[in-house]
Amino acid sequence: MKAVVQRAKDASVHADGQITGKIANGFVVLLGVTHEDTIEDVNYLVNKIVHLRVFEDEFNKMNLSLKDVNGSILSIxxxxxYGDTRKGRRxxxxxxxxxDEAKYMYDRxxxxxxxxxxxxxTGKFGAMMDVTFTNVGxxxxxxxxxxxxDK
Structure with a gap:
């Protein structure tokens, strides 16, 4: 399971002409699921993401976690x-x-x-979405x- 985690001061996602998710402060998380992923992968990523210390404290040092700043997640x-671009152009x-497997793991x-x-x-699983956000940093x-x- 892969996650691209981006710190955002605002974010929204549109699908089918409607806003399906919107946050004011926290992370935009793009989540990819592969065939071998299990609940252990879910738990690892959730624990890591929730406790990442990438928000500034009163001294402008990245010492605070999502929980510390009462932040939200826009999950997409x-x-x-999991696109492999090593061969060819497609x-x-x-x-x-x-x-079906990916939706189950995404929901978990x-x-x-x-x-x-x-x-x-969240966005809308399987839909074409427009994600807009301000990446802070x-x-x-x-x-x-x-x-x-695996280690």
């Missing part, structure tokens, strides 16, 4: 994170989980975040559960 399913998405991820007390807004991190769980 993003199968293209990405291969064979490593991305099938839609969002549920686990909510169980941590995080306000979670900018702070952008890529977290791959397989790189950490």
């Amino acid at each position: 399913s993003q199968f293209t994170l 990405p291969n998405f064979m490593k991305a989980a099938k839609p 991820f969002n549920k686990a975040l909510r169980e941590q007390g995080i306000d979670v807004e 900018p702070v952008t991190l890529i977290i791959d559960s397989r790189e950490n769980l």
